[in-house]
Amino acid sequence: MRPCRDPRRDARRGVTTAAGRRRDGGGAGGWPGTGGPAVPPLQAMTGRLPHLAARLQGFGTTIFAEMSALAARTGAINLGQGFPDTDGPSEVTEAAVAAIRAGHNQYPPGPGIPELRAAIARHQKRFWGLDVDPDTEVLVTAGATEALAAALLALCEVGDEVVALEPTYDSYTACAAMAGARLRPVTLHPPDYAVDLDALAAAITPRTRLLLLNTPHNPTGAVLDDAELAAIARLCVDNDLIAVTDEVYEHLVYDGTHRPLTGFPGMAERTLTISSAGKTFSLTGWKVGWACGPAPLVDAVRTAKQFLTYVNAAPFQHAIVTGLELGDDYFGGLRDELAAKRDLLCAGLTEAGFAVFRPAGTYFVTVDVRPLGFEDGMALCRSLPERCGVVAVPNEVFYADPARGKHLVRFAFCKRTEVLAEAAERLAGLRV
Numbered sequence: 001m002r003p004c005r006d007p008r009r010d011a012r013r014g015v016t017t018a019a020g021r022r023r024d025g026g027g028a029g030g031w032p033g034t035g036g037p038a039v040p041p042l043q044a045m046t047g048r049l050p051h052l053a054a055r056l057q058g059f060g061t062t063i064f065a066e067m068s069a070l071a072a073r074t075g076a077i078n079l080g081q082g083f084p085d086t087d088g089p090s091e092v093t094e095a096a097v098a099a100i101r102a103g104h105n106q107y108p109p110g111p112g113i114p115e116l117r118a119a120i121a122r123h124q125k126r127f128w129g130l131d132v133d134p135d136t137e138v139l140v141t142a143g144a145t146e147a148l149a150a151a152l153l154a155l156c157e158v159g160d161e162v163v164a165l166e167p168t169y170d171s172y173t174a175c176a177a178m179a180g181a182r183l184r185p186v187t188l189h190p191p192d193y194a195v196d197l198d199a200l201a202a203a204i205t206p207r208t209r210l211l212l213l214n215t216p217h218n219p220t221g222a223v224l225d226d227a228e229l230a231a232i233a234r235l236c237v238d239n240d241l242i243a244v245t246d247e248v249y250e251h252l253v254y255d256g257t258h259r260p261l262t263g264f265p266g267m268a269e270r271t272l273t274i275s276s277a278g279k280t281f282s283l284t285g286w287k288v289g290w291a292c293g294p295a296p297l298v299d300a301v302r303t304a305k306q307f308l309t310y311v312n313a314a315p316f317q318h319a320i321v322t323g324l325e326l327g328d329d330y331f332g333g334l335r336d337e338l339a340a341k342r343d344l345l346c347a348g349l350t351e352a353g354f355a356v357f358r359p360a361g362t363y364f365v366t367v368d369v370r371p372l373g374f375e376d377g378m379a380l381c382r383s384l385p386e387r388c389g390v391v392a393v394p395n396e397v398f399y400a401d402p403a404r405g406k407h408l409v410r411f412a413f414c415k416r417t418e419v420l421a422e423a424a425e426r427l428a429g430l431r432v
């Protein structure tokens with residue numbers, strides 16, 4: 001596959017912060033001594049911002065922006081933000097070019113083009129045996145990110161609680177806050193990151209509106225098994241909860257099997273299943289996502305979604321139809337390729353001296369940095385480019401109490417084999 005241009009290089013022209021403000025960088029606007037982009041370190045952003053609404057105070061800059069900017073500034077290998085360094089399948093990228101040339105360049109229909117909704121419904125049947133009506137039970141969104149935001153905005157009342165596994169993908173907490181809801185984390189613990197079902201049951205209160213479940217799970221790489229999912233389904237039914245599931249890594253499972261929660265007894269009528277094309281087709285910048293579920297849930301989410309982006313990515317929607325119709329060899333090939341990369345990076349990290357929690361799925365592997373004599377993952381990540389020319393993400397940002405993840409660091413393995421090999425070699429130099 002052809003290496004793609006590192007989109008993060010564009011960060012030299014500035015990045016958008018979590019607060020949605022553009023901070024123009026370069027030249028005199030850069031941080032002192034770097035000559036690079038004006039990306040303040042997270043610490044600098046966690047103070048009170050005078051114009052930011054109270055519900056968003058403290059969210060700062062996303063760790064992905066901070067760490068990708070650090071990589072761009074230092075030229076380090078970026079194993080932080082999860083994006084591949086190769087383009088997705090050429091059939092799909094060529095289909096996008098053809099769609100642009102064919103004039104699919106104006107607003108698509110609000111719920112998404114009918115061809116894509118039909119292809120998503122066929123995908124749900126083909127891979128997961130699920131029956132979905134493309135006309136009433138599918139909504140195309142601007143990536144899974146928008147589907148998650150629209151779901152939380154549409155489904156939560158102010159003061160509601162949202163139960164989610166912790167470490168928690170960063171947009172969940174921010175979107176819950178935007179909706180006026182509160183996230184109640186249920187912590188997963190290494191080495192296996194299994195769900196503590198008692199803790200999950202205890203987190204459910206009369207204020208709980210929904211359970212937000214991510215499997216395969218970012219950042220741990222855990223893939224929930226049937227027993228966990230069946231127990232979670234029972235909790236949802238018993239407590240009359242809506243489930244919103246984030247399944248963007250549905251095709252990236254190396255050990256075990258992905259099973260959508262909606263397929264469990266009593267769940268079809270209460271589950272909104274979210275996914276996206278970004279990870280499945282190595283096209284994270286296209287931002288084509290979707291939500292499937294019973295019509296009343298999809299109607300609610302569409303109501304919020306239409307006032308966020310209204311619609312997006314007209315030609316890319318056409319191209320993703322081509323992607324979803326690719327043969328089993330494509331989906332199996334992607335999985336096998338990434339499984340080999342997981343093995344390569346896990347071996348390199350083990351060799352370097354980290355305690356490695358081998359992931360069953362996703363793009364990511366989490367390590368404990370303490371065996372190498374480090375205590376603080378955030379400090380290590382900030383100094384890692386200087387120490388050995390690699391960028392990673394500190395897991396503490398995914399915890400309500402950062403102390404719980406202080407010693408954990410996430411590395412992404414969705415990179416070319418030679419890049420992973422070079423990163424492993426560099427990391428080997430950390431051991432003194």
Ligand code: PMP
Nearest residue numbers: 143144145169218246276278289
């Ligand atoms: N959920 C999880 C768990 C993710 O890791 C990501 C990043 N791909 C997203 C949602 C956002 O997906 P998208 O890029 O399609 O908006």
Ligand code: GLN
Nearest residue numbers: 064065080081082083218
């Ligand atoms: N999902 C990607 C990750 O976890 C990042 C996406 C983003 O930058 N928001 O690294």
